[in-house]
Amino acid sequence: MSNVSAAPELLASNKCFDGWLKRYQHTSSATGTEMVFAIFLPPQAQTQPVPVLYWLSGLTCTDENFMQKAGAQRLAAELGIAIVAPDTSPRGTDLPGEHDSYDFGSGAGFYVNATQAPWSDNYRMYDYVVEELPALIEQHFPVTDKRAISGHSMGGHGALICALKNPGRYASVSAFAPISNPSNCPWGEKALSGYLGDDREAWKAWDSCELIARAEEKLPLLVDQGEADNFLAEQLKPDALQAACSAAEHPLELRLQPGYDHSYFFIASFIEDHLRHHARALLID
């Protein structure tokens, strides 16, 4: 492999369901910063390489939320799937306004490559998540190059765009309450204008609904959405996702879950279905 990366530095290690949850720090060339990620290695990884599910978290989150709250390790340990959770933005920079709001800047990288100053040097979470992190994981950990991707809210948007923009790179994709149409919601418009500028044409490369219209690969989308989610109508727009999939004949299983909200209690309730969805794609020889 030509892109040899330095081994990441171990920060913490917890045994969990007979596997190991580990947090690492490394210097990212994509973001130009130190980045922290978490990896859960199931017990099977002690004797053979295992496939990897990448989990992208939502606004305000770090690598820790999913690993602490989703309860995914139990079934991942049973199925033999590693889970990698990156942070949601660069850290340690102190750009003007970076820490002023929960939905832009730190904790809110939106999984794009920023083109606008002062963000474009560091806010390159798309390159980090799609290229740099998997290359590092596949070099330094006992994993295969079979990859799946999922995420929540901003991270659901991230999972969908990463899969839609990279045919063949992911065996499967799913999302919880994704920001489906960021070009047309307040969170997305704030992020895309800030990171990419005011030309809405440039936003289309980072919007699932736009990407579905021209997807080369019809990778089936599994999406869970709580019907009692406070952000449903204004920010998440599952109707737009459904319309885009219908128009493009893109396979979508959109499950509206009555009574469920935007919290990790919602994610925990349905993570098993998502893990089994990914296992069906990842564990085929």
Next chain:
Amino acid sequence: MSNVSAAPELLASNKCFDGWLKRYQHTSSATGTEMVFAIFLPPQAQTQPVPVLYWLSGLTCTDENFMQKAGAQRLAAELGIAIVAPDTSPRGTDLPGEHDSYDFGSGAGFYVNATQAPWSDNYRMYDYVVEELPALIEQHFPVTDKRAISGHSMGGHGALICALKNPGRYASVSAFAPISNPSNCPWGEKALSGYLGDDREAWKAWDSCELIARAEEKLPLLVDQGEADNFLAEQLKPDALQAACSAAEHPLELRLQPGYDHSYFFIASFIEDHLRHHARALLID
């Protein structure tokens, strides 16, 4: 029922595994303060009363840690068991030194009834957990009077003493990494001397190892302890628990778990075994 209590005030509600996780606040007569607790009601509670597992958390925790991190709701929803998690101390008071350390005062009530000033008016977590909270739960929620109790670290100590001091009150008991012999460890000596005074005779009523020696009821104890737990030798003393049980012929299943630490990742890994242990006792008609 003669002890009618005012209905607690609902603070938050999340659907979870087809049941409901709810947080409530109420005025406690035991502590003289407002107290917050969480209750998970499994889906079965919508049609019939269900038994209750009380969970006591450790130092620094609130009602939230277990519900967010242990992953217990999945199986509790399947088995039809409610879970109640109280806070770990009174809040809202501002006693001298109350907030100075993580292992005494706020967040560290130790599940005793304090006898020493200035603690004795409020730090009555034993009465709260054993008497007041179950009475309130059984009056206002669709539950039976079948109770089990479990907890972690300081809360493991709490679970053991509550069960040992109250024959017949709990159908089953278990603990994760309990402070087994608080009279003989730094955490326990600090707490018991602070809340109860310097007379070590008075401590014996709050020490599992002492209580086992004179237990009227031989309720089997299930205890999990991680072998990589940083607090094992100095604070937790599973050997003392084992010796006390051996001497008194008290049934103890002490499981030393290689590689596991003191974290909620350890609890999550084994909570299923504990829930099944409690279900065997709670779900007998």
